[in-house]
Amino acid sequence: MFEKMLRDNHLKITPQRLAILKEIQKFGHISIDEIYENIKESNPSMSLATVYKNLTFMQEAKIIDEVKLPNQKQRYELVKNPHIHLVCEQCGSIIDMELESSMQQLKELCADASQFKIKETSIAMIGICPKCQA
Amino acid sequence: MFEKMLRDNHLKITPQRLAILKEIQKFGHISIDEIYENIKESNPSMSLATVYKNLTFMQEAKIIDEVKLPNQKQRYELVKNPHIHLVCEQCGSIIDMELESSMQQLKELCADASQFKIKETSIAMIGICPKCQA
DNA sequence: CTTCATGCAAATAATTTGCAGTAAG
DNA sequence: CTTACTGCAAATTATTTGCATGAAG
Numbered sequence: 659m660f661e662k663m664l665r666d667n668h669l670k671i672t673p674q675r676l677a678i679l680k681e682i683q684k685f686g687h688i689s690i691d692e693i694y695e696n697i698k699e700s701n702p703s704m705s706l707a708t709v710y711k712n713l714t715f716m717q718e719a720k721i722i723d724e725v726k727l728p729n730q731k732q733r734y735e736l737v738k739n740p741h742i743h744l745v746c747e748q749c750g751s752i753i754d755m756e757l758e759s760s761m762q763q764l765k766e767l768c769a770d771a772s773q774f775k776i777k778e779t780s781i782a783m784i785g786i787c788p789k790c791q792a
Numbered sequence: 793m794f795e796k797m798l799r800d801n802h803l804k805i806t807p808q809r810l811a812i813l814k815e816i817q818k819f820g821h822i823s824i825d826e827i828y829e830n831i832k833e834s835n836p837s838m839s840l841a842t843v844y845k846n847l848t849f850m851q852e853a854k855i856i857d858e859v860k861l862p863n864q865k866q867r868y869e870l871v872k873n874p875h876i877h878l879v880c881e882q883c884g885s886i887i888d889m890e891l892e893s894s895m896q897q898l899k900e901l902c903a904d905a906s907q908f909k910i911k912e913t914s915i916a917m918i919g920i921c922p923k924c925q926a
Numbered sequence: 927c928t929t930c931a932t933g934c935a936a937a938t939a940a941t942t943t944g945c946a947g948t949a950a951g
Numbered sequence: 952c953t954t955a956c957t958g959c960a961a962a963t964t965a966t967t968t969g970c971a972t973g974a975a976g
Contacts, residue, residue: 670950670955690940705958710941712956726860728914742898744906753906760901764876764894768917772889774878776919780862783902785910804930804975824965839933844966846931 660721667719674708677701679721679736687725687733687743687752725752727782740779746787753787794855801853808842811835813855813870821859821867821877821886861886861916874913880921887921 660679664671677697682688690709697704713734716722725733727745733752740761741754761779769776794813798805811831816822824843831838847868850856859867861879867886874895875888895913903910 668955672950672956674957703958706940707942707959708957724862726862728858728860728912742902744902744908744910746908747911755902755906757898757901757905760898764891764898764915765917767891767894768876768878768889769919771891772878772887773922773925774880774917774919775925776878776917777881778862778918780914780916780918781898782914783899783908783910784912784914785903785908788907791907791909806931806975808932837933840965841934841967842932 663719663721667721669715669719673701674704675712675716677704678709678712679716682722682734682736686754687735689731689733691731693734726780727752728784743782744787745782745784746790747784748786748790751787797853797855801855803849803853807835808838809846809850811838812843812846813850816856816868816870820888821869823865823867825865827868859886860914862918877916878921879916879918880924881918882920882924885921 660676661671663679664675669675674697677700678693681693681696685692690706690713693713694704694706694709697709713722713724717724717734720737722734723737725735725743727733727743730745730750738754739756740758741756742761744753744755746752761781765776765779768774794810795805797813798809803809808831811834812827815827815830819826824840824847827847828838828840828843831843847856847858851858851868854871856868857871859869859877861867861877864879864884872888873890874892875890876895878887878889880886895915899910899913902908
C-alpha cells in the first residue's frame with residue numbers, strides 16, 4: 659500500500675510519487691532514466707528533477723533502496739527482506755535471492771571479527787544466468 | 793610490483809600510472825577526486841582526464857577494482873583476494889575482512905539455488921566501527 | 927621511429943538547486 | 952488556507968572525447 663507508506667512518513671500522496679513507486683514495483687530494479695522515460699509516456703509533463711527529488715525522499719523514508727552494482731547504472735528497488743542480488747553480466751537481468759539465515763550468519767561472523775555494529779548488508783553476485791549459459 | 797602488472801597488460805609504464813597505483817595502495821579505498829588532488833600536489837600538471845582514462849584501463853586489466861557503496865562516491869582499490877567491506881557510516885572508514893570460506897560457501901549456495909554461474913562476489917556491511925561506538 | 931599516453935579544452939551526461947505556480951491535506 | 956510538491960530553467964558536478972604534443976619502448 660504505497661499510500662500508507664507515504665502517509666506514515668509525512669510525504670504527500672501525489673500522482674508522481676505513486677507513478678514512481680509503481681514503476682519500481684513493476685520492474686523490480688530500475689534506473690532513474692527508465693523511471694523517468696516510462697512515466698513520461700503517460701504523463702508527458704513529468705520532470706526528471708521530480709524523479710530525483712522523490713527518490714531521495716523515499717530513500718530517506720526507507721520506502722525504497724538504491725542498488726549499486728559494479729559497472730552498472732544505479733538502480734532502485736522497493737525495500738524488502740534482506741536478500742542477495744544475482745546479476746547476469748550478459749543480459750543484465752537481476753534476481754533476488756532470500757537466504758536469510760546464511761546472510762545473518764555471515765553478518766554475525768563479520769560483527770564478531772570486527773567489533774562493528776552492523777546495520778545493513780549489501781550482497782551481489784555477478785555471473786551468467788541459466789538462459790545466457792545456453 | 794606495479795611495473796610488472798602494467799607490462800603484463802601491455803600498458804606503458806608512466807609516472808602518472810605509477811602515481812595512481814601508489815595512491816590507491818596508500819589509502820586502500822580512494823575516490824577519483826582524492827587520487828587527483830593528492831597527485832596534483834607533487835605533480836601539478838596531472839590531469840583529471842588522465843586519472844579517468846587510466847582507472848578504466850587498469851580496471852579492464854584487472855589491476856584495480858571499483859568499489860560501489862550505498863550513499864557514497866565510487867572508490868577504487870587494488871585487486872586482492874575476495875573480501876568483505878566493512879563500512880563505518882559515521883567516520884567513513886572502510887576495512888577489508890577476508891572470510892574466504894564463508895564467502896565461498898555463500899557463493900555456492902547461491903549458485904546451486906539459482907543455476908547462475910557466478911564469477912564475482914561483492915559484499916559490504918554497513919554499520920558503526922568500534923571507535924565510533926565509544 | 928612507432929606507438930601509445932598525457933593534458934588541455936570542449937562536449938556530454940548526471941545531479942542539484944531556486945523559485946513561481948499548483949495541488950494536497 | 953497552509954504547507955509541501957511540481958516543473959522548469961539554470962547551476963553544478965561528473966565523466967567522456969578529440970586532438971596536438973610528448974614520452975615510452
